[in-house]
Amino acid sequence: MKNLVLAVSVAVLLAACGSAVKLDNVPVVDKSGSAVAPGAGGAPSTGVGLGNVAAVDLSKSGQDAAMQAANRLVYFDYDSFVIRPEFQSLLESQARFIKASKARKVAIEGHTDERGGREYNLALGQKRAEAVRRALSLQGVDESQMEAVSFGKEKPAVLGSTEAAMEKNRRAEIVYK
Amino acid sequence: MLKRALLTLLAGFFCLTASAQFRVEVSGVGLTQVPIAILPFRGDDAAPQKIGAIVAADLERSGQFRGIDTGTTVADEAVRPDVSAWRQKGADALVSGSITKLVDGRFDVRMRLWDVVRGQDLGGQSFAVVSGDLRLVAHRLADFVYEKLTGDKGVFSTRIAYITKVGKNYNLWVADADGESAQSALNSPEPIISPAWSPTGGQLAYVSFESRKPVIFVHDVATGKRKLVANFKGSNSAPAWSPDGKSLAATLTRDGGSQLYLMDAAGGEPKRLAQSSSIDTEPTFTADGRTIYFVSDRGGSPQIYRVPSTGGNPERVTFAGTYNISPALSPDGKWLAYISRINGAFKLHVMDLATGSTTPITDTVSDESPSFSPNSRLIIYATQQQGREALMTTTLDGKVKARLAGQGGDIREPDWGPFLK
Numbered sequence: 001m002k003n004l005v006l007a008v009s010v011a012v013l014l015a016a017c018g019s020a021v022k023l024d025n026v027p028v029v030d031k032s033g034s035a036v037a038p039g040a041g042g043a044p045s046t047g048v049g050l051g052n053v054a055a056v057d058l059s060k061s062g063q064d065a066a067m068q069a070a071n072r073l074v075y076f077d078y079d080s081f082v083i084r085p086e087f088q089s090l091l092e093s094q095a096r097f098i099k100a101s102k103a104r105k106v107a108i109e110g111h112t113d114e115r116g117g118r119e120y121n122l123a124l125g126q127k128r129a130e131a132v133r134r135a136l137s138l139q140g141v142d143e144s145q146m147e148a149v150s151f152g153k154e155k156p157a158v159l160g161s162t163e164a165a166m167e168k169n170r171r172a173e174i175v176y177k
Numbered sequence: 178m179l180k181r182a183l184l185t186l187l188a189g190f191f192c193l194t195a196s197a198q199f200r201v202e203v204s205g206v207g208l209t210q211v212p213i214a215i216l217p218f219r220g221d222d223a224a225p226q227k228i229g230a231i232v233a234a235d236l237e238r239s240g241q242f243r244g245i246d247t248g249t250t251v252a253d254e255a256v257r258p259d260v261s262a263w264r265q266k267g268a269d270a271l272v273s274g275s276i277t278k279l280v281d282g283r284f285d286v287r288m289r290l291w292d293v294v295r296g297q298d299l300g301g302q303s304f305a306v307v308s309g310d311l312r313l314v315a316h317r318l319a320d321f322v323y324e325k326l327t328g329d330k331g332v333f334s335t336r337i338a339y340i341t342k343v344g345k346n347y348n349l350w351v352a353d354a355d356g357e358s359a360q361s362a363l364n365s366p367e368p369i370i371s372p373a374w375s376p377t378g379g380q381l382a383y384v385s386f387e388s389r390k391p392v393i394f395v396h397d398v399a400t401g402k403r404k405l406v407a408n409f410k411g412s413n414s415a416p417a418w419s420p421d422g423k424s425l426a427a428t429l430t431r432d433g434g435s436q437l438y439l440m441d442a443a444g445g446e447p448k449r450l451a452q453s454s455s456i457d458t459e460p461t462f463t464a465d466g467r468t469i470y471f472v473s474d475r476g477g478s479p480q481i482y483r484v485p486s487t488g489g490n491p492e493r494v495t496f497a498g499t500y501n502i503s504p505a506l507s508p509d510g511k512w513l514a515y516i517s518r519i520n521g522a523f524k525l526h527v528m529d530l531a532t533g534s535t536t537p538i539t540d541t542v543s544d545e546s547p548s549f550s551p552n553s554r555l556i557i558y559a560t561q562q563q564g565r566e567a568l569m570t571t572t573l574d575g576k577v578k579a580r581l582a583g584q585g586g587d588i589r590e591p592d593w594g595p596f597l598k
Binding site: 107109115116117118119120122123124126127130147148149150151152154155 | 368370371384386389390391410411412414415428430433434435456458459472479500502503516518523545546589590
């Protein structure tokens, strides 16, 4: 029963997270449902189900924090792929959260500002995504739980050509699938 | 009643945006242009398309012709022109013709081309077509004139592909080379980039983000059938056809980092083409298929390199500046078009591959995605004019440009298709 309550609350959190993603027209496929199904449906425990979430010493607010949009965003300097020190703790807590369940899968989506060619920006965005992927890997996250992809300059978080807008667009987002 | 009026208005609006009409604005003067008089075709007034005007616009857009004012002259293909009078007006050549509606509803289009200098009949053309094919017929006539007078094949009856973004809606369009008669091949709520025509002009490869990551499709234009050919872990992008149409070069990140691979155009296991610890992307084949040009930042900044398509040591091609991307090769193998960033401005450049000399050929600052016409005489590219994205064609010397201005929304990523057999 306790498991069920937890599973439901995680599902709610995951759903909330899904709708909080800022990208336009993101198909919010309810993949979170299948992720929690083993626990909720009473499937036999395999040690990788969400039953393990309860065993990990993460406060509920900790999980909440990991899923919030602001805590899944890493910003980059112009023409840079270096993760700034201020994002270190964010990545550590994300790594803890992902490692807590093998069922958790993340896409790390790299983005650039609007300057330059579309394909080259796709490659630059990929470098940002790979930098975050490597940082999470160093924290012990399994490669099979991560996919680094790029949107280049195709999906700006903020429209406009101001430096403030471009700062917000040079980013990598950790998106739970 | 009001409701119906509103409905009609809306329908009209949608027709307008869906047809994506273009305007040709020629700015600049070429040096060696053939002065040509193109008479209005007899029957143009009553016909659904003004054949003479389309032929004239095609020829002027090529940069190799200059229209001569035809005044009030009325004559069709059956009338022998007064060559000395046209010679005095400065014309070297004259086109006349007619369009007549047949009893079965089709149109009979005839044209004759005259060499005014020699007083010679250079031949004629005639077609009987339905009204929907009249623009294509006009482009064919322009091709005939172009080939007779320049010796090169005309490209007016070829097709282009491009992408528009209207609100949150992306469309992949296939249009005539003058931008008209656009038809949507794909509509998506997610971005589409990098369309690339197959060598036969039957298929388009492109990158779609519809599955929340970039993957490569090959799309049969006539049937709309699509095949997912690259959906590997990470990003899949920058498809380029080999000249025989059998394989695709592409950028994949499945092994970490953007790297070049070759794969069967029908899909299958990719082969690594080159290996580096830096970005390698935007591959494009030479017309003989032996060499692949691409962009790499292995030297610290993005530059254009070339490598044998069987693999080998890459050789650097661009040296000036710190940002050179989007290589496009002319089918005749003589020219490389690319985008270079100069003082923050992204400008279309052309390199003479024999000498390595480079020339910027635009006055705009946001040029993107150059692609050569199949006869190597024009480049189509995307840019921004007055804050709006636009497609342009230019001659290789940059002297004659035409804007293909779409209505409603941003327009980008043009690719010029091959000659159609």
